[in-house]
Amino acid sequence: GAGVSQSPRYKVAKRGQDVALRCDPISGHVSLFWYQQALGQGPEFLTYFQNEAQLDKSGLPSDRFFAERPEGSVSTLKIQRTQQEDSAVYLCASSLSGRADGEQFFGPGTRLTVL
């Protein structure tokens, strides 16, 4: 298992429920990213961690979205009080270094459907 892994792969939530999405980056990768991909669109940046520090959360769409990476490895993206517009694929990516030209490698994604 050398790649980025995410769980669950699929999540169905009722409007108003809270969800938590998990990402396991490639071992040793310093940088971790969350992106949101709507159908027919490219991924959109949500937030960035370098080790345990959240350096950029400018893409989080509202204060219902929260991400953490407490020990600098596994990360969790939490969405509170889900809304229908939150339905999307949530992609996690990791990069070996914190350098700005680092290549990012994506996990399989979590498809979230909010009913």
Add this chain to the structure above:
Amino acid sequence: QKEVEQNSGPLSVPEGAIASLNCTYSDRGSQSFFWYRQYSGKSPELIMSIYSNGDKEDGRFTAQLNKASQYVSLLIRDSQPSDSATYLCAVLSSGGYNKLIFGAGTRLAVHP
């Protein structure tokens, strides 16, 4: 105007032909550029990165970068049906921490 523009396609090419995918971007400060391939229902897969003006070749793939024109392209030689996918152009934003800005992707269809 979107920050990264791609023709949505579909771009249809016969097997064995050269497929040419284009991308323009608005951030003049960007220095790093990437092409990802995304099969339907799958996640993006990195296929090329390019940082300097000119061409970069890797197997059947050639990435071309012209920073003055803010233009990136991907050529796929000897196209195969297995190349049929959506190709995403990504630009590393100059204004944030390693944030990739993606285009909406170009759908490529290679027919036998």
